[in-house]
Amino acid sequence: RNDKLFKQWGFRKFEDYCRDEIRIKPRTASKLTASYYFLKKEEPAVLRRDGVEKPIPDVQVVDLLRRMHAKEELPEKEYRKIKEMAFDDVPVANLKREIKQHKPVEPPTRAKLIVQLLNQANKLADALAEATGIPHRIVDRALSLVTDLRALVEN
Numbered sequence: 344r345n346d347k348l349f350k351q352w353g354f355r356k357f358e359d360y361c362r363d364e365i366r367i368k369p370r371t372a373s374k375l376t377a378s379y380y381f382l383k384k385e386e387p388a389v390l391r392r393d394g395v396e397k398p399i400p401d402v403q404v405v406d407l408l409r410r411m412h413a414k415e416e417l418p419e420k421e422y423r424k425i426k427e428m429a430f431d432d433v434p435v436a437n438l439k440r441e442i443k444q445h446k447p448v449e450p451p452t453r454a455k456l457i458v459q460l461l462n463q464a465n466k467l468a469d470a471l472a473e474a475t476g477i478p479h480r481i482v483d484r485a486l487s488l489v490t491d492l493r494a495l496v497e498n
Contacts, residue, residue, distance in 0.1 A: 374406050381409040389430055398432040405429070407438065421445040454496070461492040 349360035361372040382389050392399050408429045425441055468485035471477050
């Protein structure tokens with residue numbers, strides 16, 4: 344892509360070459376080239392694999408690893424462990440599970456938290472309304488809470 348070889352083959356733009364010659368979407372081509380350059384820089388030995396004696400990692404795995412590296416989402420020790428797993432032909436699902444275990448949990452935004460609370464308040468109000476023996480004043484308070492939370496969501 345960077346060498347502009349596609350121009351020597353009669354294409355004006357890289358995207359034209361991808362679409363018309365090799366029949367892949369430009370977005371796919373970008374993902375593939377970014378993954379290639381990531382491997383070239385971070386793990387060049389993987390590019391020398393023949394795919395028989397030692398497997399070539401799945402493109403989804405390389406892309407996931409590349410994006411994690413760019414975002415610096417994990418501490419170095421965990422990143423190295425996941426990188427090792429990725430290049431040892433671990434299935435994508437297992438890799439994602441491992442990443443999820445180490446990824447720091449971000450607190451929800453205020454808006455998301457209010458929506459979650461509204462959903463819980465709705466469930467509470469419904470359960471109270473359906474239950475027998477619950478005084479109306481308690482059901483009314485739950486419904487009032489739903490109304491107040493809904494107003495926060497709409498603002």
